[in-house]
Amino acid sequence: MTSIKLEITNLTKIYGKKTVLSNLSLQVKTGEFFVVLGPSGEGKSTLLKMMAGIEDPDNGRVLIDGKDVTDEAPNKRNIAMVFQSYALYPNMKVRGNIEFPLKMRHLPKDAIKEKALNAARLLKIDDIIDQPITKISGGQKQRVALARAIVRDPSLFLLDEPLSNLDARTRFSARGELKRIQRELGQTFVFVTHDQKEAASLADTVGVLHQGAFEQIAPFQQIYDNPKTKWIGDFVGDFPMNFIPADQYSEIGFRPEWARIVETGTKEATSAKVESIERVGDIHYLFCRMQSGVAVTLKGAEAKEIGSTISFSVDRYNTYQKPASKDVTLVS
Amino acid sequence: MNGKSLRKPAFYVGAALLGLYFLYPLYVLFLLAFVPVQYTIGSINPPQIPPALTLSHLVTALSSPDLISPLEKSLETAFIVGGIALLVGIPAAYGLTKLSRRLSNTISTMLFLTNMMPALAIAIPIIAEYISLGKYIPGGLYDSALGLALAQELIALPLTVFILVGAFESLPRDLEAQARVDGASMFRTLFLLLVPLAKAGVAASFLLSWLLSWDEFTFAVLISPIHPTLQVVIYDNITRGNILASSAFALIVTIPVIVLALFLQRFLRGEMLTGGLTG
Numbered sequence: 001m002t003s004i005k006l007e008i009t010n011l012t013k014i015y016g017k018k019t020v021l022s023n024l025s026l027q028v029k030t031g032e033f034f035v036v037l038g039p040s041g042e043g044k045s046t047l048l049k050m051m052a053g054i055e056d057p058d059n060g061r062v063l064i065d066g067k068d069v070t071d072e073a074p075n076k077r078n079i080a081m082v083f084q085s086y087a088l089y090p091n092m093k094v095r096g097n098i099e100f101p102l103k104m105r106h107l108p109k110d111a112i113k114e115k116a117l118n119a120a121r122l123l124k125i126d127d128i129i130d131q132p133i134t135k136i137s138g139g140q141k142q143r144v145a146l147a148r149a150i151v152r153d154p155s156l157f158l159l160d161e162p163l164s165n166l167d168a169r170t171r172f173s174a175r176g177e178l179k180r181i182q183r184e185l186g187q188t189f190v191f192v193t194h195d196q197k198e199a200a201s202l203a204d205t206v207g208v209l210h211q212g213a214f215e216q217i218a219p220f221q222q223i224y225d226n227p228k229t230k231w232i233g234d235f236v237g238d239f240p241m242n243f244i245p246a247d248q249y250s251e252i253g254f255r256p257e258w259a260r261i262v263e264t265g266t267k268e269a270t271s272a273k274v275e276s277i278e279r280v281g282d283i284h285y286l287f288c289r290m291q292s293g294v295a296v297t298l299k300g301a302e303a304k305e306i307g308s309t310i311s312f313s314v315d316r317y318n319t320y321q322k323p324a325s326k327d328v329t330l331v332s
Numbered sequence: 333m334n335g336k337s338l339r340k341p342a343f344y345v346g347a348a349l350l351g352l353y354f355l356y357p358l359y360v361l362f363l364l365a366f367v368p369v370q371y372t373i374g375s376i377n378p379p380q381i382p383p384a385l386t387l388s389h390l391v392t393a394l395s396s397p398d399l400i401s402p403l404e405k406s407l408e409t410a411f412i413v414g415g416i417a418l419l420v421g422i423p424a425a426y427g428l429t430k431l432s433r434r435l436s437n438t439i440s441t442m443l444f445l446t447n448m449m450p451a452l453a454i455a456i457p458i459i460a461e462y463i464s465l466g467k468y469i470p471g472g473l474y475d476s477a478l479g480l481a482l483a484q485e486l487i488a489l490p491l492t493v494f495i496l497v498g499a500f501e502s503l504p505r506d507l508e509a510q511a512r513v514d515g516a517s518m519f520r521t522l523f524l525l526l527v528p529l530a531k532a533g534v535a536a537s538f539l540l541s542w543l544l545s546w547d548e549f550t551f552a553v554l555i556s557p558i559h560p561t562l563q564v565v566i567y568d569n570i571t572r573g574n575i576l577a578s579s580a581f582a583l584i585v586t587i588p589v590i591v592l593a594l595f596l597q598r599f600l601r602g603e604m605l606t607g608g609l610t611g
Contacts, residue, residue: 054509074512087510091528104515148514158513 004066005030005188006051006156011060013046020046022212024060028190028205033182035199035220036192038209039235044192045084047209048158051190052081065155075104080149084161086141088133088148094120095129098147105152119151122181139170146178150185157182159191163198175201196236200224208232226318227253228330239285242296244270246319250331254317256285256299261312269311272296274304286310358586364579365389373575393580398565403584405477406546406562412481413545414538417492420485421537425496426522440497443490451487451550458483459555475558483551488541495540499533500526535596543589 006028013021020043028034036044049055051062053074061070069077080101088097098116107115120126123143128136136144142162149157163171163178179202182189193199199206200220207217216228227233233241233253242259243251262269272288275295279285286298288310298312319331364372366389367382393399428436446454462479466472473479503526511521527534552561560568562585569578 049509052509052513054512073518074509075515075517077513079513081510081513083506083510085504085506087504087506089507089511089525091525100511100516101514104520152515 003030004028005032005064006190007061007063007066008051009061009063011047011050011062012058013043013050013055014058019212021050021057024213026207026214026217028188030188031186033179033189033191033202033204035203035206036190036209037196037199037203037206037236038194040194042209043212044194044209045160048081048160048190048192051156052079052158053077078154079156079158080152080154081158082145082149082160082162084164086145086162086165088141088144090133093130093132094125094136094144097133097144098129098151101148101152115151116147119147122150122184123147123177139166139174142166142174146181150181155188157187157189159189161193161195162191164193164195178202196220208236210235224255226330230320238280239297243320244290244294244296245292249322251320251322252314252317253320254314256297258316259296259298259312259314261286261298261300261304261310264309264311266311266313269313271309271311272298273309274306276306277303279303361579361582361586364576365583369576389576389580390583393577393584396577398569399562399581399584402560402562402565405556405559406585407588408477409481409484409552409556409561410542410545412477413484413488414542416481416485417488417541418534418538421489421492421496421541422522422527422534424489425493425500426526428493428497429500436497440490440494443493446486447490452554454486455483455551455554458551462555475556477556480551480556480561481545483555484545484548485541487548488544491544492537492541495533495537496530499530499536502533503529539592539596542592546585546589 004027006026008024008026011021011024012019024047036047038044046055050057053062053069053072053076057070061068063069064077064079089100092100095116098119099112102112102115117126117129120129123146125140125143125147128140133141133144142165145162149159159178163174166174175198191198191202203220205217206220206223207214208223209215210229210231216223216232218226223232223236227236227241230241230243230251230253233243237255239256241253241255243253246252264271270290272290274286274288276287277284278287282301284300284303286300286304288296288298290296296312298310304310321329321331363378363382366385366387368384368386368388371383372378428439431439459474462473466474466479469478471478473482507525507529508521511525512518516524547563549563549567553564553567556564562581566578566581566585569575569581
């Protein structure tokens with residue numbers, strides 16, 4: 001039986017008049033890689049800071065290992081955190097940065113040295129351990145921040161967009177390495193990002209944050225295949241999910257690759273006019289508009305002429321209900 | 333000639349004029365202290381370039397028993413003021429950064445209220461309290477360096493806190509949060525991380541409060557009249573018409589200021605002092 005590492009209940013945070021998070025609840029299992037996915041300004045970092053104890057919630061509880069830590073100071077929570085800015089101590093060298101959390105726990109000197117060196121080795125930065133922070137590259141800084149987080153045995157890792165300041169190539173390899181480290185340590189990670197590629201490659205479970213609460217919590221593939229709301233269908237995926245009204249109360253939603261371009265005149269096919277084309281590798285994405293005015297994105301092997309009319313049939317789709325006031329939701 | 337090529341010479345001319353404005357009084361002081369009396373106050377049109385130099389005024393001043401003990405008193409007081417300003421100012425400023433900006437600004441402004449009161453008006457009640465409290469404190473408070481320093485802190489501490497709040501607020505918030513997450517208590521976060529990072533602001537506040545004390549006169553003459561500070565001794569000498577010894581004393585007052593400024597200048601950069609004024 002897996003145990004619950006982190007539990008959050010009814011968390012609410014208000015800044016002035018703006019409610020950033022409202023009644024948010026969450027459970028993260030021990031050893032899980034949990035990714036909080038959401039656009040900028042949705043309170044992802046605030047949520048992480050409240051897990052860490054850097055910010056106080058206006059309401060709700062935070063439990064780590066079953067213990068209520070809502071009123072505990074950050075230094076009493078035994079968590080490790082990596083900030084987007086890395087927050088390396090500029091007045092210390094690489095070694096000083098990695099050793100800092102151990103020194104705060106009054107470990108014996110030899111143990112501190114050994115643990116710091118091991119962490120540096122795991123992240124392949126043992127060769128720059130005596131360099132000042134100001135002299136190392138962005139990728140190295142990110143590694144130092146990670147080494148400082150893993151050097152002790154925290155009960156929980158919190159990572160706030162740690163890869164977003166890296167260039168595309170470094171980011172790709174850092175992603176793989178992060179996953180490797182998490183597996184090797186067998187530790188629980190909570191990772192905040194706005195980048196769905198990171199969510200797709202890193203997460204065991206993804207929580208999509210929208211308007212101050214989780215709109216869907218599931219493995220990434222499930223979110224991609226069965227987005228719970230129209231908003232998620234729009235937000236997740238390289239191209240937004242297509243939504244076509246079925247009747248007064250429901251719409252059907254389908255991914256571009258769930259539809260097929262067929263010969264004109266085929267039975268049960270829908271026609272649409274090609275408005276623009278985007279080529280990604282061998283694949284052509286056709287941005288079309290149906291006669292009713294609804295825009296659809298389709299995927300095709302060959303380019304079509306802009307302005308031409310094509311026909312497509314949908315092989316697979318989800319049905320979404322359309323209540324009077326709320327966002328359209330998935331009918332499972 | 334275009335405007336750009338004129339800009340540089342204009343800058344140097346401006347800098348030279350400004351330098352002259354600040355340095356000329358010091359130069360006159362130097363003339364008075366080191367030039368034989370017949371070329372300075374004994375002359376109707378004193379020459380600007382000294383025809384001869386003498387050390388006799390300085391020797392007279394230094395050999396005067398008037399000097400050593402006031403110098404010690406001034407130094408002692410100034411270092412106590414600088415020390416207390418940091419000891420009290422650092423935790424106070426850190427605390428203020430934890431409050432909302434509105435509340436913190438209100439409190440900082442209120443700290444300056446004591447500066448708006450005439451020193452004379454505050455000094456008399458202080459003296460009265462010092463005399464009655466003195467018996468509980470070894471060395472007493474009235475006429476002591478500690479007593480004088482505590483009074484001067486009324487002027488120095490608000491400034492120190494103001495500078496330090498600016499210095500702490502200019503540091504990235506994430507750093508402090510990171511230290512707390514890494515297991516540091518608030519106290520250790522402050523002294524292991526924030527103070528070293530804000531060393532420019534810390535140095536500036538120490539220097540400023542040291543100088544305020546070194547230059548302070550009203551509290552000094554009222555609270556420490558029996559064993560006076562150097563400032564008061566110079567005043568006494570001038571009122572007695574002893575201008576030459578005063579000039580030599582005045583130079584001696586200036587020397588520690590220059591030494592301290594040179595020592596601390598590597599910590600002092602414009603942007604560190606503006607931290608409290610922006611935003």
